[in-house]
Amino acid sequence: MTRRVIFLLAGLGAVLLGLPSFANNYVLSVATLFLFFAYAGQAWNIMMGFAGQLSLGHSLYLGIGGYAAAALYFHYGIAPWAGLWFSIVLCMLIGASMGALAFRYGVSGVYFTLLTIAFAEFTRIGFDHFDWVGGSGGMFLRVGQRDHVDLFNLRGTPAMFYYVILALAAAAFALSAWLLRSRAGYYWQAIRENEDAAQALGINTFRWKILAVVISAAMTALAGVFSAFYYNNLFPEQLFHINRSIEIILGPIIGGIGTLFGPILGAALLALLADGATELVGALGWEVPGVKQLIYGVVLFVVVTFLPHGVWPVLARKLKAIK
């Protein structure tokens, strides 16, 4: 890493660490949402950006992860710090079996993407009729005391949730940076660029692709646990919906697929955009459902058409040019 990048990271880290001391609750909630999508985008990016496997069904892991930990807490009083391991293992197993089925039977490209959607949708409708976790009526966790921090039970102040997701996002960034320079990272990139050639070189593409799915699923499961205990309510139509999958992938796509900073930059741009759009829509008096999503759609369209590699590569070139 160049010194410029280290300075950039240190500055960003300092601002993010100090944020709760000077920001109000609204700013903190926007920042929490930004970090949530930076984290989830980083998780998705490992599978698509590094290994080239396009998933449009990541809401599956978000939902399973969230529901598993929440149900253990709700029914048996098992605290989330213990329940999250169950969520992670469950999602790893699901990811591994789905990946194994798909890759064993040669499902690739568009078909693989559709398979991920099919699994997520199948599960969404299944959970609508799964009464043990409340079915389509949803499951609600008891809201704890807002001023008392209880990290093991994930009950506490907005600042606590903010620091939890900040730590997760930082860890995801570090893990991605390490993975990208590891043996797995190089194998994944070889598979992404040309799978046949990678196989011809003796890379066990089956095993490495599964690894990418499993890591991505495990990370997304944690995002689900966070989301469940942050919002305290879970609905299949919310957590498993394809719109969640789309939201997860927007950040990395806008920021730059396959890059380390892309998911973070994309999530930040989206958070600013969402906030700006809310302000603009309010100021103009256009408070009709759909306006915000329309703006998302237009931005996605513009980025895909004019910046096919995302914003980060362009910005990185600018940063290099300055020195």
Added chain:
Amino acid sequence: MSIDLIGIANVVIAGVLAGLVYGLMSLGLSVIFGVARVVNFAHGEMMTIAMYLTVVLFAALDLDPFLAVLPLAAVFLAFGYALQATIINPFVTRPAHSQFMLLLAIAVIMTNLLLIVFGPDARSIRLDYLLESIELGPLLIDRGRLYAALVAVVASTTLFGYFRFTRTGTAIRACADNWLGARVVGLDVKRLYALAFGLGAACVAVAGCMMSLLIDVTPALGPAYTLLAFVIVIVGGLGSMSGALLGGVLIGVSESLAGLFFTPSAKSMVSFALLILVLLIRPRGLLGNKS
């Protein structure tokens, strides 16, 4: 027991009739993918737009949906042609995920424009002459479904004939079979792609027109029908025209049987289970080619 069998027969007939309309919608998706190699992720959204246009034309001008079919198909043909020629054609050589995102963006824009213009409430069309069912012995056939299915069959047959017997249709098929070969013999591939997208959009318009007789329309229908179209096309075989119709009928019947035996809200679960099975066991679909 005999009453049950008649009940089941009625449900199967209703499923077949709705399935033919599904089939026509999916035929559009299959043509677009088969020729232009574009994964039209805005397919259900396009159909929802056609449904709204049908509803609006009926409410404002009292235009019968069966008469609205032709003008709507013409408008969608032009719209699809323009969309492919201007926006999508530059994406033909880009990676698959890039195309996917483009169409996804278009789909999001379409759904939310509909939501802004028409609001979230459901709208429907009631035609008096469709209210009475046809009695065929012990069987009851819904008139609206029957006519809608007939229109779908006529439209599909016309499209089959176009691809089989006209010069342009043959050229489009050549494009689908061998893109490079088609260019070598001097075909304007980009124009034929645009035409194929237009024809696919016209199928969607006719299907949307007919769907507005079967179900109420809301802006949120789009994604669900995009997925349904993909399920059908993959079950039938992506790129196979007769496969799309067969897949439509299969899904139509399985949906209505699932509604009868389980609960109507779980009906698409059966479709997705079917999709997962087909993807894993026979990825090219029931009638798909090897390649």
